[in-house]
Amino acid sequence: MNDLFDRLRELLLDAGYTIDGVRERLGEVAATALSREETVPALRATRDGDPLGTLIRLWWLGVPVDAPAGLPVAELAAAGLVASDGGRVVSTVHLQPWETGGYVVSDRKVRPGDPALRPDHVVGAGGASANLAQLVTRRPVERALDLGTGCGVQVLHLDGRAREIVATDVNPRALELARISWALSGIRDVDAREGSLFEPVAGERFDLVVSNPPFVISPAGRFTYRESGFEADGFCRELVRQAPRFLAPGGTCQLLANWLHVRGEDWRDRVGGWLTGTGCDGWVVQRDVQDPAEYVELWLRDAAEQGTARYRELYDGWLGWLESMDVTGIGFGWITLHDSGTLDPVVRVEELGQRVELPVGGYVDEVLASIAAAHRLSGAELPGVRLALAEGVLEERIGPPGAEDPSRITLRQTRGLRRTARVGTVEAALAGVCDGDYPLGPLLAAIAELTGEDADDLLAKAPEAIRPLVAEGFFHISTG
Numbered sequence: 001m002n003d004l005f006d007r008l009r010e011l012l013l014d015a016g017y018t019i020d021g022v023r024e025r026l027g028e029v030a031a032t033a034l035s036r037e038e039t040v041p042a043l044r045a046t047r048d049g050d051p052l053g054t055l056i057r058l059w060w061l062g063v064p065v066d067a068p069a070g071l072p073v074a075e076l077a078a079a080g081l082v083a084s085d086g087g088r089v090v091s092t093v094h095l096q097p098w099e100t101g102g103y104v105v106s107d108r109k110v111r112p113g114d115p116a117l118r119p120d121h122v123v124g125a126g127g128a129s130a131n132l133a134q135l136v137t138r139r140p141v142e143r144a145l146d147l148g149t150g151c152g153v154q155v156l157h158l159d160g161r162a163r164e165i166v167a168t169d170v171n172p173r174a175l176e177l178a179r180i181s182w183a184l185s186g187i188r189d190v191d192a193r194e195g196s197l198f199e200p201v202a203g204e205r206f207d208l209v210v211s212n213p214p215f216v217i218s219p220a221g222r223f224t225y226r227e228s229g230f231e232a233d234g235f236c237r238e239l240v241r242q243a244p245r246f247l248a249p250g251g252t253c254q255l256l257a258n259w260l261h262v263r264g265e266d267w268r269d270r271v272g273g274w275l276t277g278t279g280c281d282g283w284v285v286q287r288d289v290q291d292p293a294e295y296v297e298l299w300l301r302d303a304a305e306q307g308t309a310r311y312r313e314l315y316d317g318w319l320g321w322l323e324s325m326d327v328t329g330i331g332f333g334w335i336t337l338h339d340s341g342t343l344d345p346v347v348r349v350e351e352l353g354q355r356v357e358l359p360v361g362g363y364v365d366e367v368l369a370s371i372a373a374a375h376r377l378s379g380a381e382l383p384g385v386r387l388a389l390a391e392g393v394l395e396e397r398i399g400p401p402g403a404e405d406p407s408r409i410t411l412r413q414t415r416g417l418r419r420t421a422r423v424g425t426v427e428a429a430l431a432g433v434c435d436g437d438y439p440l441g442p443l444l445a446a447i448a449e450l451t452g453e454d455a456d457d458l459l460a461k462a463p464e465a466i467r468p469l470v471a472e473g474f475f476h477i478s479t480g
């Protein structure tokens with residue numbers, strides 16, 4: 001079978017069926033229309049009957065085509081990837097090039113007017129898959145686990161960074177299609193296992209666990225690809241609570257999640273509470289919040305259920321269910337756990353609405369290290385600590401024209417998470433002089449002399465002023 005997929009890959013590459021090839025052929029307008037599930041511009045852009053246009057129609061747009069020369073139709077039909085349609089060939093799956101250079105096979109996309117999704121629908125790689133992939137640490141690891149592998153896309157990203165990869169899914173059909181994705185992408189030796197949550201890896205440990213889980217919060221587990229059947233946001237909570245038992249020392253778990261905002265409860269306490277007692281350092285980031293109606297519409301649209309006879313009934317039932325739990329919104333975000341081996345773990349829960357530098361995985365270990373370093377930095381140690389301003393931090397001063405002192409000073413990161421922090425003159429002065437060479441005590445004494453402040457006073461206030469700036473990565477603790 002691998003030979004068939006090697007030949008198919010060659011054929012796809014020869015025809016230019018790659019991310020760049022498809023993007024160039026479709027152009028901006030047709031690609032944007034496709035993201036709105038409108039296929040007409042893409043059909044127009046692929047009507048010449050050339051190999052690339054035909055492959056896009058077959059595998060991406062899902063319309064019957066005359067088989068392109070060299071396509072092993074009979075073998076692909078036997079493998080369940082195509083069927084014949086009155087002398088023409090039609091795909092039974094969605095086969096898309098992916099940003100890693102490989103290919104991802106899933107069930108065909110549903111668009112408005114298509115028949116209802118099957119309950120074991122295997123969703124294709126999309127925005128959420130790409131979000132998780134960019135979040136995952138680039139640090140090479142020994143053993144990695146992709147929990148809920150679906151079409152297998154996260155494995156394409158882990159390949160070459162993990163020596164051993166285990167991929168699990170509760171849906172056997174997902175594993176079937178994932179194996180094809182890996183074969184088509186030239187990835188061998190993935191250990192694929194069927195089962196729920198951590199059941200298939202009981203007793204094992206991993207250096208990295210990643211999961212784009214079935215996080216959708218709905219009254220019924222209708223579709224395995226997005227709903228677990230657990231109550232409300234219980235699946236993500238369980239994943240977080242159980243993950244530490246499967247992490248090797250120093251290991252990291254990274255997942256996407258949705259969580260409820262419930263009237264009278266701070267969402268930070270809710271999600272932060274999932275991590276309490278895990279023994280791991282944690283970082284929870286809320287990237288977006290939707291109100292209940294937006295949320296229900298999003299997922300009804302996702303399954304192409306708008307305009308169907310059941311739309312209103314499903315919408316009403318889902319909204320009523322959220323209402324019965326006093327839900328005011330649903331948060332979308334990232335959760336990272338790190339088994340740092342500490343007896344004094346720290347969990348940071350925050351909102352990040354701004355555009356951040358991608359991939360976050362290129363510096364996520366640094367983010368975790370900064371949070372932990374700030375937490376463990378005692379007031380007594382502070383005067384002896386040498387701080388270095390992080391690369392790319394700028395200072396902005398705003399004030400009335402001609403005024404001697406600014407009314408507002410902001411430090412702005414141009415790299416990484418691109419945070420901003422409003423600071424006082426002392427922290428701004430420190431940002432100007434901290435290059436990792438001198439301990440904080442003498443620097444604060446020098447600043448006190450210049451500003452006429454009391455040095456002891458500055459030192460006493462330093463933990464409160466400096467710790468957040470270390471935690472947020474404006475200053476690093478210099479060890480050199």
Ligand SMILES: C[S@@+](CC[C@H](N)C(=O)[O-])C[C@H]1O[C@@H](n2cnc3c(N)ncnc32)[C@H](O)[C@@H]1O
Pocket residue numbers: 123124125126128129132147148149150151152153154168169170171174195196197212213214215224225226227228
């Ligand atoms: C949103 S898809 C993610 C697919 C892919 N990993 C990605 O990043 O695009 C979630 C996957 O979790 C699987 N899943 C659902 N319930 C599960 C469970 N209880 N245990 C493990 N996997 C589950 C689904 O079958 C589906 O393939």
